[in-house]
Amino acid sequence: MPSKSSSETQMIGVVGMGSFGTAVANMLAEKNPVLVYARKEEVVREINETHTTSGRKVHPDILATFDPEELCRRCNILFFMVPSAAYFEVIRKFAPFLYPYHLIIHGTKGLALNLEEGQTLEKIEKLKREQILTMSEVILQETVAVRVGCLAGPNISTELILGHPAATVIASHYNEVILEGQRLLRSERFQVYGNSDIIGVELSGVLKNIIAIAAGALAGLGLGENAKGLLISRGMVEMVHLSKALGGSVQSVIGLAGVGDLVTTCNSVHSRNFTVGYRLAKGEPLAQILNSMEEVAEGINTIRIVNAFIKTAGLRAPITENLYRVLFEDLQIEEALQFLMKYPFSVDVDFV
Numbered sequence: 437m438p439s440k441s442s443s444e445t446q447m448i449g450v451v452g453m454g455s456f457g458t459a460v461a462n463m464l465a466e467k468n469p470v471l472v473y474a475r476k477e478e479v480v481r482e483i484n485e486t487h488t489t490s491g492r493k494v495h496p497d498i499l500a501t502f503d504p505e506e507l508c509r510r511c512n513i514l515f516f517m518v519p520s521a522a523y524f525e526v527i528r529k530f531a532p533f534l535y536p537y538h539l540i541i542h543g544t545k546g547l548a549l550n551l552e553e554g555q556t557l558e559k560i561e562k563l564k565r566e567q568i569l570t571m572s573e574v575i576l577q578e579t580v581a582v583r584v585g586c587l588a589g590p591n592i593s594t595e596l597i598l599g600h601p602a603a604t605v606i607a608s609h610y611n612e613v614i615l616e617g618q619r620l621l622r623s624e625r626f627q628v629y630g631n632s633d634i635i636g637v638e639l640s641g642v643l644k645n646i647i648a649i650a651a652g653a654l655a656g657l658g659l660g661e662n663a664k665g666l667l668i669s670r671g672m673v674e675m676v677h678l679s680k681a682l683g684g685s686v687q688s689v690i691g692l693a694g695v696g697d698l699v700t701t702c703n704s705v706h707s708r709n710f711t712v713g714y715r716l717a718k719g720e721p722l723a724q725i726l727n728s729m730e731e732v733a734e735g736i737n738t739i740r741i742v743n744a745f746i747k748t749a750g751l752r753a754p755i756t757e758n759l760y761r762v763l764f765e766d767l768q769i770e771e772a773l774q775f776l777m778k779y780p781f782s783v784d785v786d787f788v
Contacts, residue, residue: 451518457543462494470499513539541608583613585613606621641694643738645733651710653762678751
């Protein structure tokens with residue numbers, strides 16, 4: 437097994453150069469040289485020759501490669517910033533070159549399915565918790581990496597790139613991962629908190645995308661701030677119950693990665709999930725919306741997975757259930773709203 441290279445341990449690796457990956461790479465490059473992985477050779481050339489990617493500026497201390505082995509050899513700390521739909525493919529590409537000494541932090545707010553070959557979500561009768569993987573669970577399942585963490589919070593990438601004040605949470609079972617994440621990312625403009633409940637923090641970032649789609653729909657219908665306040669508060673309660681059922685804690689949901697991110701994405705036109713809901717409310721078909729978006733709205737896949745899980749678990753999650761019907765069963769948004777307004781909530785807060 438190769439050993440750590442003392443001459444290159446300060447170089448930090450970033451996998452994925454979408455808008456959020458670029459923002460994180462730029463922040464990391466303020467303190468350390470960064471090596472980023474991009475799948476396409478033309479993207480690597482653009483980064484190395486012009487210090488730009490997809491019109492976004494790239495810090496001059498960032499180099500790019502399309503070789504997973506090179507990135508793993510030169511970097512002991514890796515940040516994975518790829519969509520959940522591509523996670524298995526990317527992790528399996530890197531797995532042969534990862535070792536227990538690597539420290540991995542991911543920033544993906546999505547879920548993956550752990551199904552047998554040939555199975556699909558539509559074909560299985562019951563979706564159990566062990567068939568649903570957070571991204572840290574994908575990493576642990578597919579690689580020999582041990583020290584794994586996640587990064588989650590109200591982190592709109594366009595604002596991070598502009599240097600606006602923001603904060604995030606680094607979550608891990610390993611305090612070393614939290615401390616390294618804080619050391620690498622914390623600055624006068626970016627605060628970094630720690631949390632040992634990695635599953636709860638991951639789920640908070642995942643579940644809030646569902647509510648963000650609903651918030652976009654409310655905005656698209658022009659229904660005002662009272663309706664948004666109702667949605668966010670009821671959405672937080674739904675997030676708590678879903679997170680607990682999936683193995684997370686209440687504390688993580690009511691923290692920065694949960695409520696903090698929820699409020700941000702439910703009010704931001706820069707949120708991809710908010711945008712999906714807004715455009716749906718304006719009458720655009722889902723397929724047309726998704727085909728026109730450059731980056732993934734993770735909430736769509738999350739709704740499919742969570743809706744299947746709540747049926748198995750015997751839970752009620754009315755916002756998720758009705759959004760599923762809007763997205764995949766042709767329920768009109770106005771009808772879904774009427775259903776939610778008539779839903780017999782009797783207690784305001786029932787989890788404390």
